[in-house]
Amino acid sequence: MKLVKILFILSFVICLQSCLAADDDPVSVPPITGQTLDPDLGGAKQGNQVWVDLSEPKDRSMTSNLRTDWDLGFYSGDEFRVVINGSIIMAAGKIPDATDIDAITSAQVASLQNEIMVGSFLASNLQYVDNPNGMFLTQTTGIAPINASDRDNPVYLINMGRDIYNGTITPGSAITGGNERGWYLLQITRANTGYKLKYRDLSSANPHMEYILTKNSDYTLNFFSLKNGKEVTIQPKRKNWDIGFTVFTNEVFYSPGVSAGSYVYADFVISNITDGVGVYQVNIPAGTNADQYYNNFKTSDIDASKFIFNDQRAIGDHWRTVTGSNGAQVYGDRFYIIKDAEGFFFKLRFNKMMNDKGERGYPQFEYEIL
Template sequence: MKYLSIFSFLFILTAAQSCLSADEDPVAVPPITGSVVDPGVGGARQPNQVWLDLSDMNPETKKLNQTVNLRTDWDLGFYSGDEYRVILNGSIAMAVAKIPNATQINSVKQSDVQNLMNEVQVGPFGASVLQYIDNPTGNFLTQTTGIEPVKENDADNPVYLLNLGRKLDANSNIPPGSVSLSGDIRGWKKIQILRAPNGYKIRYADLNDTDYKEYIITKDAAYNFSFFSFNSGSTVKIQPEKKKWDIAFTTFTNEVFMGTSSAGSYFYADFVITNTAAGVSAYQVNVTGSLDQAYKNFKLSDIDATKFISNDQRAIGDKWRTTTGTVEVQGAFVYSDRFFVIKDANGFYFKLRFNKMKNVDGERGYPNFVFDPL
């Protein structure tokens, strides 16, 4: 990350200064400043996923570089590590289920899975539907939901019914303060995933097709995942390299609760995930009094290392904003009693404060935050 050399330089200077006697002049250190960031989420339909590396500053514009893709640009992510794991695109509300007693993909017809299609959905239908989505924590290596680990023996890998989620909404008349995340149904696929040398083999077809298509996906150790799109029939670049993003703005398939009881899965707007797969962690700092003053005064020595959340990509999640109004403030707004601390994959620390989630016209999908290295 691009702050590496700067932080290394500061560390050397700090060590040198600690050896100075009281009557020696300290070495002047130029200040390192953060930045104000406007992630390109794209408005009330929130069509984009935005991946951000808090150390990747454009030297010309003095703004943070952003990697942006449409939420519908990919369908499945194939893990590049030693294990064989596959994730769903939760940003378009995908879901999946193993088809009972199915071993041959070409033999499956829509009539065989019609009842299952009514179940494999994202929605608050009770805790039982959580089995059809990825674990919202992002702990894909240990999850028991979604797609099973891909087994070495081809015959041990099931055929799945895959709900492709929703298209982007084409509606342009969205009331201020609201969002419209879901367009038409994208349809269904039947799929089977096998191992291949240093990668995966995916077989896929429409439900009534009698011949499947096949594609080989090779693991790339520079990335957390290789991403596959049914639209292109090939892999696509989505996330930056695994240690070159810290947080991402996205829509998100999460678990929702009624009181303390799970009500199932639910589709969230204005969501922020952390790159836990590469070791990024974060925690929330609660503030009483002036947020401006608390954020300004917070320094490296104030960090509480015991509070970092490294096993849940929702450490920030939806905790930075609310969508319920008050007498004074109607509709969605950013909390003014908190900020966040982030530890990136290289061990550097940042503080981050959200400023807004709407533009001047009240349209959601225009977040803004400021961050500073610690």
């Protein structure tokens, strides 16, 4: 917990000189001073997502899940928004004029299957994925806001992405996708203050399944697995994570300003912008000792105007490179300043992205509170 209520009872503590009443405001307690962490991304297949709370002790600072554990995330706030699992290369597109989820056949959507995908190097395929900046409350791509009128909510064709790769990977490389997970049909409506899901496997002749998902406001997103037909816990409770390691569906460019559509990245780091986490990159001046510059950076050096609160990719893939004569390696000329949801500041730098065998998916970073 980042916020604790400190209660002192004067009559039972002889040495106490002051106390807080039970109805006083919560007191923000500074988090731990800092530490070095080694997230386990599952090696070069990058099978795990890892969520990091910089305020927690080492044994409680990280939680993880398989990327394939979930398919959809449902916003628990006042709005009705849904995200898809970009870490497994999912995509979603509306089926024109479709209303009956059980009447749709594979033949009817065959042409759409050639469009609803990631990595086709067409700018148009961005419409089928979530906005990579993470501002899902305002995005116009992927799954549209869930309308209050049932009939105004379309039926979607869902590209379920790819399983975690299960073969041999050359040291220094990463493979983000294995076998295809198939196609589903999906329609979402509102159910009081929650969501009603209708879904079925496109390849199945069985009628659709239904599920009522109730918003749990302890979490920013409530997650659901279409494959397993159940809710799952993925991210920690709201404000209880700051950065996350994940495979990521991003936008790529042929040249500045010329989009090549969506593409998949390994070794990606996102920040929890939905709960108010901000990040910016500090570039170490050329010719400067990197260790000294990092160690000497203090609170008074923070430039508040540089914090990025509206793009979860502030760290992204900028902390490492996978090209060049030296292959995959961490950049040594930069570090990051993070402001968490409680207003505490941290400096953070990456030390490595591979293990001693040269296998990717084993990053290490260190950080300190400022």
